[in-house]
Amino acid sequence: MTDEAITALREDELLGPLVAEYGPLTIEPADDFFQRFVTSVLRQQVSMASAAATRERLFEAVAVTPEGILAADPQTLRDVGLSRQKTEYVRNIAEAFVEEGYSQAYFADTTDEEVLAELTSIKGVGAWTANMQLMFSLGRPDVFPVGDLGIRKGMEALFDAEMTRTEMVEAAERWAPYRSYASLYLWRADEDITDSVGEVTPL
Numbered sequence: 001m002t003d004e005a006i007t008a009l010r011e012d013e014l015l016g017p018l019v020a021e022y023g024p025l026t027i028e029p030a031d032d033f034f035q036r037f038v039t040s041v042l043r044q045q046v047s048m049a050s051a052a053a054t055r056e057r058l059f060e061a062v063a064v065t066p067e068g069i070l071a072a073d074p075q076t077l078r079d080v081g082l083s084r085q086k087t088e089y090v091r092n093i094a095e096a097f098v099e100e101g102y103s104q105a106y107f108a109d110t111t112d113e114e115v116l117a118e119l120t121s122i123k124g125v126g127a128w129t130a131n132m133q134l135m136f137s138l139g140r141p142d143v144f145p146v147g148d149l150g151i152r153k154g155m156e157a158l159f160d161a162e163m164t165r166t167e168m169v170e171a172a173e174r175w176a177p178y179r180s181y182a183s184l185y186l187w188r189a190d191e192d193i194t195d196s197v198g199e200v201t202p203l
Helices: 002-010 016-022 033-042 048-061 066-071 074-079 084-100 112-119 127-137 149-159 165-175 179-186
Strands: none
Touching: 002 016, 002 179, 016 179, 033 048, 033 084, 033 127, 048 074, 066 084, 074 084, 112 127, 127 179, 149 165, 149 179, 165 179
16 A cells, blocks of 8 residues: 555655655554554644653553553643643543444444544544544545644645645545545645654654
């Protein structure tokens, strides 16, 4: 899949130069679905540096498993840097993993739309967080996280114009069925966001 995606995007007149500059980038399912999910919550509306510091403290303080999060005193989660809201969210996610038995295998035969619908039914999980799971927990190849600030900046840099979400979605259709891979390069398209991108995994 990666080779096919890179070959197709390399031939695109807009993304091609970014593929040449950054080389092949790939998306693979996370080693630990739940930990990756929690990391996405930590990255909501904060800098990558802040999220990384909180993640390090969290992983040192508690066992980052569904059972470990639920067993932890909520104040412990607050003490490592989670807001009251994010503490509630990660506990909600942990409960869903325990009650529903979520795993990569659980979602193996579901469509992207079905995954989004199920994950966003968890209180505190919005479209952005669910899309991050599709891409980086489940390794789905054709996700376009239109609500991501970095994607918007990348699209505007690439097309040299401000764009609405509808316009971005329509413009990104040219990269189907490899829009997840295209997103990796869009995150690299604007110099102001390149240093903050933590999702890209070089081959």
